[in-house]
Amino acid sequence: MTREEIFAQMYSTEEVYPPPLEAKSALLEVTIGCSYRKCRFCDFPRDGFSIASMSEIARKIELLRLVIDGNPRLHLLGCNPFCLHTQQLLSILGMIHDRLPCVREVSMYARADDVLKKSEEELTLLAQAGITDLHIGLESGSNAVLALHEKGETAEDIEAALYALEKCGIHYHLTAIPGLGGRELSMEHAVKTAALISRHVPFSIWCIMLKVWPNTPLAQMVADGEFQPLTPLETLREEREMVSRIQLNMPCLYVDSTVLQRCSIIAMLPKQKESMLKQMDQLIAQEEIQQS
Numbered sequence: 001m002t003r004e005e006i007f008a009q010m011y012s013t014e015e016v017y018p019p020p021l022e023a024k025s026a027l028l029e030v031t032i033g034c035s036y037r038k039c040r041f042c043d044f045p046r047d048g049f050s051i052a053s054m055s056e057i058a059r060k061i062e063l064l065r066l067v068i069d070g071n072p073r074l075h076l077l078g079c080n081p082f083c084l085h086t087q088q089l090l091s092i093l094g095m096i097h098d099r100l101p102c103v104r105e106v107s108m109y110a111r112a113d114d115v116l117k118k119s120e121e122e123l124t125l126l127a128q129a130g131i132t133d134l135h136i137g138l139e140s141g142s143n144a145v146l147a148l149h150e151k152g153e154t155a156e157d158i159e160a161a162l163y164a165l166e167k168c169g170i171h172y173h174l175t176a177i178p179g180l181g182g183r184e185l186s187m188e189h190a191v192k193t194a195a196l197i198s199r200h201v202p203f204s205i206w207c208i209m210l211k212v213w214p215n216t217p218l219a220q221m222v223a224d225g226e227f228q229p230l231t232p233l234e235t236l237r238e239e240r241e242m243v244s245r246i247q248l249n250m251p252c253l254y255v256d257s258t259v260l261q262r263c264s265i266i267a268m269l270p271k272q273k274e275s276m277l278k279q280m281d282q283l284i285a286q287e288e289i290q291q292s
């Protein structure tokens with residue numbers, strides 16, 4: 001079998017969506033789609049939700065053995081595979097360590113409520129079994145914004161999940177969505193998201209500006225005049241406001257490849273915060289000139 005044939009057998013969708021930080025990680029499909037599927041801005045609910053059987057996961061691990069090339073980091077695919085029961089996750093981790101001994105770090109996406117459904121003892125067991133990193137969809141630190149989009153979690157829930165991960169030593173990475181508050185909640189979104197982030201120790205922050213996907217509840221809200229999206233320039237101004245307010249003591253990678261829908265910003269916080277703000281100011285000034 002060629003590598004292409006092996007990869008074709010390992011993934012059930014043509015496109016897989018690991019976070020940018022996992023670009024070099026080996027990928028193992030464990031779930032497809034999201035177990036929640038209610039966020040109004042999200043385009044993934046169309047994928048439904050399914051969990052691969054243990055025999056299917058075992059088969060894919062055997063295929064991965066042929067192409068992993070000693071990669072020490074493995075990312076489990078799916079929108080929130082951390083929703084699986086602890087025992088099932090432990091069984092999957094057991095198979096991984098048995099058949100892929102090069103793997104030292106295992107990461108995946110998780111909702112905050114997936115974390116909160118597990119006890120401190122379960123989280124510690126999962127950390128000891130090799131889960132090193134979770135990618136958590138924060139999206140916003142504002143309860144009004146989270147409720148507007150039916151995120152199904154409050155800022156307090158998300159913070160409780162982050163404290164639980166800090167306690168058991170699992171690193172976490174946060175995604176945030178500039179523009180998610182629309183025109184009405186833009187400032188609140190920037191201020192409260194920055195405040196929440198500043199109370200924690202994320203290893204990375206991945207920002208993706210809001211996109212109104214067709215056929216989503218958000219698209220209907222826009223059509224009904226219930227949500228006014230920001231322009232890309234307004235979104236960047238809001239993101240700049242958020243970044244200016246983030247205060248972190250530990251190194252944290254900040255990534256946004258959607259700035260003005262055409263630029264990328266990558267910086268280490270807190271060290272490069274001022275240079276990142278200057279870069280944002282330059283982009284804002286250039287865009288204002290272009291639009292005048």
Ligand code: SF4
Nearest residue numbers: 034037038039042079
């Ligand atoms: S944003 Fe995340 S949690 Fe919400 S429906 Fe989409 S994949 Fe699920």
